[in-house]
Amino acid sequence: MEKRGGGNSGGSGSSGEAEVRKGPWTMEEDLILINYIANHGDGVWNSLAKSAGLKRTGKSCRLRWLNYLRPDVRRGNITPEEQLIIMELHAKWGNRWSKIAKHLPGRTDNEIKNFWRTRIQKYIKQDVTTTTTSSVGSGCSEINDQAASTSSHNVFCTQDQAMETYSPTTTSYQQHPNMDFNYGNQYSAAATTATADYPIPMNVDDQSGENYWGMDDIWSSMHLLNGN
């Protein structure tokens, strides 16, 4: 059976001879999407994209909304608590990112997936190579890419081991000696993209390392558009 949706780059190739925009979203597009969803709600993404007058696929609109524009989406660093949850749930379910994301309010599957790939997998590789084939080692080494995607062997850390690393009572996060997670400058790329596309000032929070043009800006712009 022919599969639709992704293949022809966005669901409705149906009547869509009009050119389809790809690549980074502009502020104007964001505003249109937010405004439309605020007035009509989300869902039915293909028709939404058309109705809103966006030259984007429904798929692209959905992704942009869910991963970035939703008002309840949390931007910024993954906290140690969240990291712990991710590790636990990944050990349980493997690469079921959306399922994991449901347990982390405000976090998207994409964000968690990226976090896992860029931070935790890096650590895993380091750990696997440093502990060679010994099963003793740090105790958190029994994982590899393949195991990660199959549920029965994807023991990254046991809960106890993870809890050793994270000490909830002391607010300070004691990193695993091999865990070289970097919480800085996470949104530099996004920030630069934003500055390139959006000629507006961004909210910059140096302390938290968060750099992004704030949703406040978008929402206030939207309210202005709506005359609220």
Place this chain on the structure above:
DNA sequence: AACATCGCCAACCGCGGTATG
């Protein structure tokens, strides 16, 4: 200072699942 490499994130792609006619 210039170039190369790395790290990170946003967005795209392809596939499976589900709804609808």
Place this chain on the structure above:
DNA sequence: CCATACCGCGGTTGGCGATGT
């Protein structure tokens, strides 16, 4: 029941800043 259209998920890639040489 079948064919089609759409949605959602997971994997992958492109682009850009940061960092190292």
